[in-house]
Amino acid sequence: MTSPAPTLKAHVLSELFPRMSLEDFNELIEDIKKNGLQQPIVLYQDQIVDGVHRYQACLRAGRDLKFTDFKGTDAEAKAFVISANFHRRHLTAEQKRELIKLLVKTDPTKSDRQIALAAKVDHKTVGVVRADLEATGDIPQSESTTGADGKARKRKVGKPKSVSSAKSKKETITYREVVDAKTATNAYSVLEEHLLDALQEIKDFSSFDHADEKAQATIEKLQEKLSGMQPHEAAAA
Numbered sequence: 001m002t003s004p005a006p007t008l009k010a011h012v013l014s015e016l017f018p019r020m021s022l023e024d025f026n027e028l029i030e031d032i033k034k035n036g037l038q039q040p041i042v043l044y045q046d047q048i049v050d051g052v053h054r055y056q057a058c059l060r061a062g063r064d065l066k067f068t069d070f071k072g073t074d075a076e077a078k079a080f081v082i083s084a085n086f087h088r089r090h091l092t093a094e095q096k097r098e099l100i101k102l103l104v105k106t107d108p109t110k111s112d113r114q115i116a117l118a119a120k121v122d123h124k125t126v127g128v129v130r131a132d133l134e135a136t137g138d139i140p141q142s143e144s145t146t147g148a149d150g151k152a153r154k155r156k157v158g159k160p161k162s163v164s165s166a167k168s169k170k171e172t173i174t175y176r177e178v179v180d181a182k183t184a185t186n187a188y189s190v191l192e193e194h195l196l197d198a199l200q201e202i203k204d205f206s207s208f209d210h211a212d213e214k215a216q217a218t219i220e221k222l223q224e225k226l227s228g229m230q231p232h233e234a235a236a237a
Helices: 012-016 022-035 054-063 076-083 093-106 113-119 123-135 163-171 181-205 208-227
Strands: 041-044 047-050 067-069 144-146 152-154
Touching: 012 047, 012 076, 022 054, 041 054, 041 076, 047 054, 047 076, 076 093, 076 113, 093 113, 093 123, 113 123, 181 208
Parallel strands: 041 067
Antiparallel strands: 041 047, 144 152
16 A cells, blocks of 8 residues: 555564664665666555665655555564565674574574574574573473464574683693794684674674675685795795
């Protein structure tokens, strides 16, 4: 449906995500001026649950508005908002982790894979977040979850190995002062393990492309470093 005289308010669920930057908002206005509104604004309880910026940009651009109604419960609306916006905004790893927590809290009966699909992260990341919430009592520990097919599946009881616990283990590795070849090798091994952990976290909380970009940049720096370490050939007599 369309609305010639909109007087809509933002739903409280739309505030789960930070506001768009002024620069990004101005770019959105220009895009809508040129191409019109491509993605309908979603309403829930007669308020905007997804598309507040699109709504405001259309008003600024003087373009027609398009709406669609969300049909579902409050919990389903919250999950929809998080899923729809998870990769639209520039979020830190901690912000993304908090949103995964919200998804798990909203419906703890959903499987890790279902939630991971909505958040576009690895299901192991969801498992770590779930375990932390169970450990702190934020959600009850359940022996089963329900998959996308509606079937209940048993969970392995006990906290899985989390990223944080893996880090703690890595940090126990002795980082000895570099004074010879042996300690230099030790130092490199410790840093390598931390680097691999960090790369996995980038992929889990952002995207493969982002992780690949960081990895390629590191490779280039290492190659540059190695090129400066090449042994010089002895000058011809």
